[in-house]
Amino acid sequence: MKKSLLSIVLFSIIILSGCNSTNNEIIAKGKSQYWKVSIAYKLEGSMLNDNGNMVYLKDNPPKKVEFKYSYPNGFPTGSSGTVEHYEENIKEFKIGGGSGSLNKGDNYENLKEKIDEMSVLIQWETDGKVYNETVDLNAMK
Numbered sequence: 257m258k259k260s261l262l263s264i265v266l267f268s269i270i271i272l273s274g275c276n277s278t279n280n281e282i283i284a285k286g287k288s289q290y291w292k293v294s295i296a297y298k299l300e301g302s303m304l305n306d307n308g309n310m311v312y313l314k315d316n317p318p319k320k321v322e323f324k325y326s327y328p329n330g331f332p333t334g335s336s337g338t339v340e341h342y343e344e345n346i347k348e349f350k351i352g353g354g355s356g357s358l359n360k361g362d363n364y365e366n367l368k369e370k371i372d373e374m375s376v377l378i379q380w381e382t383d384g385k386v387y388n389e390t391v392d393l394n395a396m397k
Contacts, residue, residue, distance in 0.1 A: 279364040284371045286391040290314055293376050293391045295352055297333075299364065304332040306352040310339075310378065310391075317347045318380040326390075327374045332356035351376075368395035 282297045295308030310323065324336035333356035339349040374393045379386065 283396040284393040286393040288389050288391045303355050305355040306333050308352045310349045312347040322379040324377045328370050371395040
């Protein structure tokens with residue numbers, strides 16, 4: 257009897273804890289011919305934080321990469337800049353690390369819709385030639 261009561265209590269706790277969870281992270285991903293981009297957006301109180309990376313998909317990765325987010329008006333956070341490696345053959349570049357205040361009415365679902373409208377413009381130089389590529393993002397969860 258004690259085992260079945262304990263099992264019922266544990267099962268109830270597991271079910272209830274799952275029902276009370278809130279969505280607070282959205283993963284945005286995109287891929288192009290040369291790049292794969294992944295950005296985690298985390299809702300924390302009235303703030304939206306972003307942190308991500310760009311991975312070069314070919315051989316001989318560039319040492320210096322410029323990037324700029326393209327996002328809809330009113331999106332709480334965005335970024336642009338230059339990332340540089342001093343070592344050879346590093347294919348991953350960290351991006352983001354910013355935060356912004358959520359707008360009135362922003363929530364998990366409408367932020368996912370806005371992320372689906374976003375892209376990252378990437379510019380780099382390899383073998384003396386300058387390349388530009390746009391990576392469209394999609395909200396994954």
